[in-house]
Amino acid sequence: MWEEALRSAPPHAIALSLQSLRVADQREPANSVVWCPASQLVSCPRPFTRLLGCTSRSWPRSDHDDPLIPHHLLERRKLHPVSTAERDRLHFEIIRAQTSEQLVLSRAQRNARGSQLSPSTLWPGDTVVHKRDRVPEHAFSEADRLLARALDAGQLAHVRQAQLCWRNWQRRADLTAHDGLSDANHPAIEAALVRVQSTTSLQRLLRDPLGFVWRYALGWRSARQEPEPLELDLTSFGELVHELISGAISALEPTPGFARASANEIEAAIEGASAAVLTSWPLQRSVPPPILWRHTVKEAARRTAKGLASDDLVRSDTRSWTEVPFGQIDLISEQVPWNATSAVPIEPTGLIFGGRMDRLDIRATGDAARITDYKSIKPPPKAQRITLGQGRELQRVLYAIAVRALLPEVGTVVARLVYLTDDPATFELKGDELDDAITHAIDYLSAATTILRSGRLAPRWEKDAFYDDMRLALPADRESYLRRKASEFRAANQQLNKLWSAAT
Incomplete structure (x- = not known):
């Protein structure tokens, strides 16, 4: 092979x-099970045969024009004296006559879109169709027996709970325990709030309070399948770009220093980081085939080079760090400008958080710092007006809070987003604009914690695919469910509705 x-x-x-x-x-083939079209089976019939796809759309087949010689150029019957449907019927009769032991016919009742399919005209006319919800003569399994005996099933606790859940979802318009209602100051929710938060968990807290409880209070995780990919998804590609940026800047610091490095030195550092990733990633995770993997790393290196080259000129005495940790309790030691184990409090919310900054630049005098959060995607429309982005772009604001808490001597803080596309775009928050963003972020985080502690939790009305990875916890007909209880859900999330409906 x-x-x-x-x-x-x-x-x-x-x-x-x-x-x-x-x-x-x-x-x-004569001594083995074969899989073939009916036209080939006719020449070598078997004692045991199963015919698949016996629907009106599949068999017998209808005639179609020859793609090379259409009917208007040459009559179809001159090319094929016997129609396709007649040949299919003849093949069926031969197979049925020559199958000496058992002939099984099989058909699908519905197509891929769920529409009902009718049986083929070759299907026996005296067929009895048994519905799935019928009462069987003999129970095949425990589930089959309970389906047939509703009284027995109704005595089981989990069945009664499922029925109550269905009634609460389908027949009641008020907020119930199956929608998210819980006890005020629930211990599990308190435990989830007092832990050291990450920027990801705080984003979910703002965007989806009920999803925060599912993930961090109940420990639910959505299933992730990682087949052999032909290309990296957007999240993995972003991680690749971040690793190249971190590797390149780390190679240049502290000597000669990223701010003092020449274009050739930056290019060499990116090539070195690319070579390391090219061999290390396939040992740790699923990556595309070798040719595609090299092309992916090359594209990530190209975006990294463009992003680093688009930086504004900074003073030569500026020191740069990448993947800067804070609030990492188990971290032993790293070359960072502060104590990496110190978590950052967000007053007056009572939350503390930690994480890793994509990049941090600090002047040698220690009076100014610049935070950079890299994105490997194209900037959204009107990106220059985005501050919190309805809770999606929270990182740079949180990182600014962390820098001010961990480096109190820094007077000027600039937080920026850099989109690493063909034409890198940079969007900054500084001065009064950054102060307002921090104030709004703290207010909304306080509102979210108030909602969680009140116990009146509800799903979000707005559609958001990114935070919908656990939608199996909601009814299958999610749209009608949200529409039925829209007023209650909006009332429960009233303190965050302004954030979710904001244009920036």
Whole structure:
């Protein structure tokens, strides 16, 4: 198999060639189970046969124009004296007559979109269709028995709870325990709030208080499947770009220093970081096939170079750090400008948080600092007006709070977003604008903690795919469910509705 795959493609594309490889199994078809069209089965009938796809749309098939010689150029019957449907019927009769032991017919009742399919005209006319919710003569399993005996099922606690949940979702318009209502100051919620928060958890707290409880109070996690990818998803690609930025700046600090490095030195540092990632990532996680993986790293390096080259000129005595930790209790030691184990309080919310900043620049005099949060995507429309972004762009504001708390001697703080696209775009918050953003962020975080402690939790009305990774916890018909209880849900989330509906 390896030799055959190498004949069809170079060694670097071995992963792709193996996927499409077809190798003979050296088995005699007459002594083996075969999978073939009905037209081929006619020439070699079997004692046991199963025919699949016996629906009106699949078999017998209808005639279609020849793509090379349409009917208006040459009559169809001159090319094929017998119609396709007649040939299918003849094949079916031969297979049925020659199958000596057992012939099984199979068909789908619905198509991929859920529409009902009718049986083929070849299907026996005396067929009895058994519905799935019928009462069976003999129970096949415990679930089958409970389905047939509603009184038995109604005595089980989990069945009664499921029925109560359905009634609360479908028949009641008020807020119930199955929507998110809980006891005020619940111990599990208090435990989730007093832990050291991350920027991700604080974002979820602002964007989806009920989702915060699911994730951090109840410990729910959405299932993540990681098949062999042909390309990295947006999150993984962003992590790749961040790692290249961190590796390049770390290689230049403290000597000669990123602010003093030449273009050639920055390019060499990016190449070194790319070479390290090229070999380390495949050992730790799923990456595309080798050729595509090299192209992905090259594209990430290109965006990294453009992003670093787009920086404004800074003073040569400026020191730069990347992936700067704070609030990391288990961290032993790192070269950072503060105590990396110190968590940052957000007063008066009672929350404390930690994390890692993408990049931090501090002047040698210690009077000014600049925070950079990198994004590997295109900037959204009107990005220059974004401050909190309805809670999505919270990192740079939180990082500004952290810098002011951990470096009280710094007088000027600039927090910026850098989008690493073909034309890198930078958006800054500083001065009064940054102060207002910090004030609003603290107010909204206080409102979110108040909602959690009150116990009146509810799903968000607004659609948000990014925070919808656990939608299985909500009814399948989510839209009608949210519409039915819209007034109650909006009232429960009233203190955050202004944030969610804000344009920036």
